[in-house]
Amino acid sequence: QLRDNIRQQWPVPYRRFDRRPAADSYCEALFPFCPTGDDDGQIPSMSDTDVISVYRLQTPVWEFKYGDLLGKLHIMHDAIGFSSKETGANYTMEWYELFQLGNCTFPQLRPDVFAPFWCNQGAACFFGGIDDTHWSQNGTLEKLGEVTGGQFNDMAQWVQDDNETGIYYETWTVRSDPGPNATAWFESYDCSQFVHRTYRKLSELGAKLSSRSQTNYTKIYLYSGEPSYLGNDSAIFSQPALKNLAMDIRNCVISTS
Ligand SMILES: CCCCCCCCCCCCCC(=O)OC[C@@H](O)COP(=O)(O)OC[C@@H](O)CO
DSSP states (O other): OEETTEEOOSSOOOOOOSSOOOOOTTOOOSSOSSTTSOTTOOOOOOOTTOEEEEEEEEEETTHHHHTTHHHHTTOEEEEEEEEETTTOOEEEEEEEESSOHHHHHSOBOOTTOSSOBOOOBEEEEEEEOOOHHHHHHSSEEEEEEEEEHHHHHHHHHHHHHHHHHOOBOBOEEEESOSSTTOOEEEOOBSHHHHHHHHHHHHHHTTOOOOOSSOOOOOOEEEEOSOOOOOOOHHHHHSOGGGHHHHHHHHHHHHHHO
């Protein structure tokens, strides 16, 4: 696929931003995002010589509301826990949607705006404590290893940079077909991808982490032929010549919501 004479790169790389914008005031959270985390997303600094235990955390999505219901469908949320040997303090770190999963999965139609609208920011949430029951009851709480306080602090700096530049949650993994040699058109960007990036960063920093059991991560797949770039919002939704395309997209939003 050629776009503006440039060969299209698959999967389309996740777009990074210079900095996270404020969310649109139209978007409403049913549940406050990261209610007990720091308002500015700050992560406490550990002493360089501290020993920090790292935990794999997994629980069914919406466990707080539906218990193990989504766990039965293997729809799981992933996070990471930390525990400081020097202070005994525990921490939870996760990445999830500011305005709930449905709004990241499907756009909305606003009565006064022609183009579909997304409330799909996602962000890292770091807060004090590990709710053992929440994570272990229907999921997993497993120690993976230890890192030094210095490695933790370097990871914390990376988390803040990653969080400032990677701002949109993307639910779907889009591939050409279900087979092993499929081409990935778009990768998802969700809780488990954040966990993978963090493990990768910790391993770059020299950490040795390992799990006793195989971890399965939740992904939801769409299969399609090779995508073509049709234009951005303003190109599609403000040009009379593209009205049919714009209507088709709106109708598709109506039929999926
Ligand atoms: C409403 C339609 C949704 C259809 C989508 C079907 C499944 C999609 C699976 C995507 C993977 C989900 C993993 C993930 O990113 O989880 C993050 C988040 O949704 C978890 O939400 P939560 O409310 O269970 O937990 C957040 C919580 O820990 C806050 O303290």
